[in-house]
Amino acid sequence: MKKRAAPAKALAAEIPDVVIQRLPLYARTLNLLAKDGVEVVSSFRLGELLGSTPAQIRKDLSYFGRFGKQGTGYNVAYLAGRVKQILGLEQEWPMALVGVGRLGQAIARYPGFAAAGFRMAALFDTDADKVGKRVEGITIRSVEEMPRALKAEGIQIAILAVPADRAQPVTDLLLEGGVRAILNYAPVSLKVPPEIVVRSIDPVLVLQSLTFYLNNHR
Amino acid sequence: MKKRAAPAKALAAEIPDVVIQRLPLYARTLNLLAKDGVEVVSSFRLGELLGSTPAQIRKDLSYFGRFGKQGTGYNVAYLAGRVKQILGLEQEWPMALVGVGRLGQAIARYPGFAAAGFRMAALFDTDADKVGKRVEGITIRSVEEMPRALKAEGIQIAILAVPADRAQPVTDLLLEGGVRAILNYAPVSLKVPPEIVVRSIDPVLVLQSLTFYLNNHR
Numbered sequence: 001m002k003k004r005a006a007p008a009k010a011l012a013a014e015i016p017d018v019v020i021q022r023l024p025l026y027a028r029t030l031n032l033l034a035k036d037g038v039e040v041v042s043s044f045r046l047g048e049l050l051g052s053t054p055a056q057i058r059k060d061l062s063y064f065g066r067f068g069k070q071g072t073g074y075n076v077a078y079l080a081g082r083v084k085q086i087l088g089l090e091q092e093w094p095m096a097l098v099g100v101g102r103l104g105q106a107i108a109r110y111p112g113f114a115a116a117g118f119r120m121a122a123l124f125d126t127d128a129d130k131v132g133k134r135v136e137g138i139t140i141r142s143v144e145e146m147p148r149a150l151k152a153e154g155i156q157i158a159i160l161a162v163p164a165d166r167a168q169p170v171t172d173l174l175l176e177g178g179v180r181a182i183l184n185y186a187p188v189s190l191k192v193p194p195e196i197v198v199r200s201i202d203p204v205l206v207l208q209s210l211t212f213y214l215n216n217h218r
Numbered sequence: 219m220k221k222r223a224a225p226a227k228a229l230a231a232e233i234p235d236v237v238i239q240r241l242p243l244y245a246r247t248l249n250l251l252a253k254d255g256v257e258v259v260s261s262f263r264l265g266e267l268l269g270s271t272p273a274q275i276r277k278d279l280s281y282f283g284r285f286g287k288q289g290t291g292y293n294v295a296y297l298a299g300r301v302k303q304i305l306g307l308e309q310e311w312p313m314a315l316v317g318v319g320r321l322g323q324a325i326a327r328y329p330g331f332a333a334a335g336f337r338m339a340a341l342f343d344t345d346a347d348k349v350g351k352r353v354e355g356i357t358i359r360s361v362e363e364m365p366r367a368l369k370a371e372g373i374q375i376a377i378l379a380v381p382a383d384r385a386q387p388v389t390d391l392l393l394e395g396g397v398r399a400i401l402n403y404a405p406v407s408l409k410v411p412p413e414i415v416v417r418s419i420d421p422v423l424v425l426q427s428l429t430f431y432l433n434n435h436r
Contacts, residue, residue, distance in 0.1 A: 088433025215306025
């Protein structure tokens with residue numbers, strides 16, 4: 001029980017990042033099980049569903065306290081609620097999107113974000129031709145307005161979908177506006193202070209690791 | 219030198235997956251250094267550029283043989299070439315895209331793939347209204363034609379951008395057509411045999427791990 005009593009800051013520091021990155025998958029899988037009326041699930045079954053081993057499942061979940069009862073498995077509803085709580089998914093998170101080009105528009109219109117509690121709250125673009133236009137009922141504003149607007153609207157999460165060469169200056173403006181977490185679609189590594197979290201989605205890098213396996217005939 | 223002499227199959231088996239997933243970032247960073255005229259780079263500098271430690275860099279690269287000379291660092295051109303070779307990036311890879319909706323169109327038109335040696339070779343959709351239309355000069359075909367077309371065109375890599383409920387049946391058709399690597403944008407876990415490599419890009423899952431850090435005040 002010691003872990004549960006620890007302050008949140010210490011919690012974040014002691015859990016390996018790979019575990020944090022797997023937790024949303026746990027949340028999704030547990031929600032699907034709950035929808036199917038499943039009340040109790042074993043680490044074996046969770047392993048099957050997540051493409052992992054029962055030992056890995058037990059180890060991952062042990063970071064957050066004792067959930068399972070030996071021999072009976074995990075209570076699905078309780079575990080789902082607890083993972084949601086740990087991930088901070090009990091609240092709605094407003095997000096800003098910077099870059100409303102082809103990819104940005106697909107992102108702005110993706111219904112999966114709102115369904116998961118992420119509300120697209122603000123759109124920005126560096127292109128003057130796009131400023132003032134509306135996408136999904138939200139008016140695109142200029143990046144110059146961004147720092148003040150982000151602060152005023154209390155937005156801490158941004159999605160970056162600008163070309164590579166604009167990514168760093170736009171990031172600097174996001175940080176000026178108080179953004180603390182960035183989902184980066186631009187194919188560059190962003191320079192940010194250590195307390196800022198950045199995750200990058202770069203399909204080319206993913207494809208390049210796939211070809212390793214094709215090339216090595218796994 | 220033992221590692222270099224090992225057959226490719228053994229090579230793929232012994233390198234941790236997390237290392238493989240980092241290699242494309244090495245390739246990108248080394249290419250940028252080479253473009254900037256840098257001839258030699260230390261593990262310290264590579265660590266800075268990759269957001270990693272010098273020890274981690276040396277460990278990662280040690281899986282592929284001895285690259286660095288003690289005290290002098292890595293030869294950028296040689297290391298870039300070797301990483302490219304290991305990843306199988308010396309050839310062009312034709313790809314199929316299934317699902318030409320909003321996201322699929324952004325993917326079909328993204329110039330970054332071709333620049334990295336991934337050629338969009340075929341488009342498919344489950345929607346009869348889209349079949350026959352052209353995107354970037356490629357005619358969209360029906361998924362029923364997919365298995366035969368993929369075999370005929372020797373396509374081993376597919377990008378999946380269909381809605382969640384179509385993902386598994388489309389995947390089965392991809393495998394029937396001989397596809398061995400899938401980049402999955404649908405928010406579901408695909409069931410595939412162990413020899414097939416799947417990587418998923420799901421921005422919601424990424425956002426849900428970002429909120430952990432916001433919630434825990436890293």
